[in-house]
Amino acid sequence: MAALTEVSSNKSFGGQQKVFSHESAELKCTMKFGVFLPPAASGGKVPVIYWLSGLTCTEQNFVTKAGAQKYAAEHGLIIVAPDTSPRGVNIEGEDDSYDFGSGAGFYVDATQDKWQTNYRMYSYITKELPTLINENFPTIPDRQSIMGHSMGGHGALICTLKNPGKYRSVSAFSPICNPVNCPWGQKAFNGYLGADQAVWKTYDACELARQYNGPALDILVDQGKADNFLTQKQLLPENLVEVCSEKKIPITLRMQEDYDHSYFFIASFIEDHIRHHALHLKA
Amino acid sequence: MAALTEVSSNKSFGGQQKVFSHESAELKCTMKFGVFLPPAASGGKVPVIYWLSGLTCTEQNFVTKAGAQKYAAEHGLIIVAPDTSPRGVNIEGEDDSYDFGSGAGFYVDATQDKWQTNYRMYSYITKELPTLINENFPTIPDRQSIMGHSMGGHGALICTLKNPGKYRSVSAFSPICNPVNCPWGQKAFNGYLGADQAVWKTYDACELARQYNGPALDILVDQGKADNFLTQKQLLPENLVEVCSEKKIPITLRMQEDYDHSYFFIASFIEDHIRHHALHLKA
Numbered sequence A, B: 001m002a003a004l005t006e007v008s009s010n011k012s013f014g015g016q017q018k019v020f021s022h023e024s025a026e027l028k029c030t031m032k033f034g035v036f037l038p039p040a041a042s043g044g045k046v047p048v049i050y051w052l053s054g055l056t057c058t059e060q061n062f063v064t065k066a067g068a069q070k071y072a073a074e075h076g077l078i079i080v081a082p083d084t085s086p087r088g089v090n091i092e093g094e095d096d097s098y099d100f101g102s103g104a105g106f107y108v109d110a111t112q113d114k115w116q117t118n119y120r121m122y123s124y125i126t127k128e129l130p131t132l133i134n135e136n137f138p139t140i141p142d143r144q145s146i147m148g149h150s151m152g153g154h155g156a157l158i159c160t161l162k163n164p165g166k167y168r169s170v171s172a173f174s175p176i177c178n179p180v181n182c183p184w185g186q187k188a189f190n191g192y193l194g195a196d197q198a199v200w201k202t203y204d205a206c207e208l209a210r211q212y213n214g215p216a217l218d219i220l221v222d223q224g225k226a227d228n229f230l231t232q233k234q235l236l237p238e239n240l241v242e243v244c245s246e247k248k249i250p251i252t253l254r255m256q257e258d259y260d261h262s263y264f265f266i267a268s269f270i271e272d273h274i275r276h277h278a279l280h281l282k283a
Helices: A059-065 A069-075 A121-136 A151-161 A183-193 A197-203 A205-211 A237-247 A263-281 B060-065 B069-075 B121-136 B151-162 B183-193 B197-203 B205-211 B237-247 B263-281
Strands: A005-012 A015-024 A029-037 A046-052 A078-082 A139-149 A170-173 A219-224 A251-256 B005-012 B015-024 B029-037 B046-052 B078-082 B139-149 B170-173 B219-224 B251-256
Touching: A005 B263, A015 A059, A015 A069, A015 A121, A029 A059, A029 A069, A029 A121, A046 A121, A046 A151, A046 A263, A059 A078, A059 A263, A059 B060, A069 A078, A069 A263, A069 B263, A078 A121, A121 A139, A121 A151, A139 A151, A139 A263, A151 A170, A151 A205, A170 A263, A183 A197, A197 A205, A205 A237, A219 A237, A219 A263, A237 A251, A251 A263, A263 B005, A263 B069, B015 B060, B015 B069, B015 B121, B029 B060, B029 B069, B029 B121, B046 B121, B046 B151, B046 B263, B060 B263, B069 B078, B069 B263, B078 B121, B121 B139, B121 B151, B139 B151, B139 B263, B151 B170, B151 B205, B170 B263, B183 B197, B197 B205, B205 B237, B219 B237, B219 B263, B237 B251, B251 B263
Parallel strands: A046 A078, A046 A139, A139 A170, A170 A219, A219 A251, B046 B078, B046 B139, B139 B170, B170 B219, B219 B251
Antiparallel strands: A005 A015, A015 A029, A029 A078, B005 B015, B015 B029, B029 B078
């Protein structure tokens, strides 16, 4: 069993909000993650939701700002919030921009020289981390769901679409829905994956939805109408809705009047997302 | 009308979480405060709650971590969250410690040479800020309440006890209840107010409760049992309860098992505090 080091522990809504660090084999560095243990977890095994954060975030943003603990406590769900990229790996240029390198792992396994040793967030999130969580906390391993925000919404969507049946449900706040067609995605995929756009497509939610052939999905997406990144065509939720319509994949896209890209938006609707996952995790 | 500059505005739970800056006449510097405007504030005047934060905080801590917006929206209440000390006034030694100077104004009007020009948080909170808020937002000026955390719990208590009838209700999380008898209070009062302990007593909740002679109070205090500062005798809620018992001032002290001094504690019980104030503000 891989060793966990407790970084912090705070009682929250009758449960425990903890942060741990551990040595990641996939990322070859020390990583942190947040884990909320609801009161129900002290009496038996419970389902788990993974939360993937967006650009520039660490595990702290969701833990301190989303207000999810109340609803996780009420529904009896563990929530795991990992960091968004390898840390302290000292790759040249890693800290040069907010949308590539540190804090911007984009939930892919890099293939390009400088990045391929450490930047393996896809394998970390879908394999190493769940194994670690299931070994160390009272989870029901086959009852897990995933959600995320922005870059993390992209991550939640692709982890689900690439692994039919692995997650009971998926939801996202302002996700990057079609990274091969937006500036953020093109920069990240070119840097981590190289020039071959056929490889990019294996991490693109729209492309993956087009080819999806697994258990029925029930995707929930909230998107603020006053989100600058929506206007700048970084998110492209309309493209995902179009593919899902063609493929008859149920998706609910809620366009929320006047809401922006911030954690104030997430906090306003996290209750609905946790209820959505609870319905599927307890079905 | 004093000019306000909008620093940020985010839709939150159907309302607006904003931050403004302004030039403070009392503090002789530029100050920021957070203000949550519930949906009800767009249709008419509503009551207001002031939140006073603790040591090291700015207006941001409550705004981003307490999760109060949901309940303020439900009850139709404005919440104002000021900063905790003057900023950028460049007094020698101002940044030397976490518990004196910057971020540690202690809600007193300083009398000592170096501090007396700027460190006038008591007058700022009880006079300048409410005037500014009432001029600029749709408040009902005679329906205001106050709450706070730690040093800000001390602030909420003394503002209420020194101004009978000014606040409809008061509540606190882990307040410093008897500063003249704890290390934090003694250091702050000695620094801001000088050596005369008779002056200290004019800002001590226990002393003020002993002399209180105003409208009936209904004080709500939440205190974590696993709070290190409780163990270190910085908070002394038992002294306040003792005085209130003698004086027949109703006080509810809830000792919360396993909770600490953090915003995780505040978020867990902020719903109860806002309900407490709503009852009094709408009576």
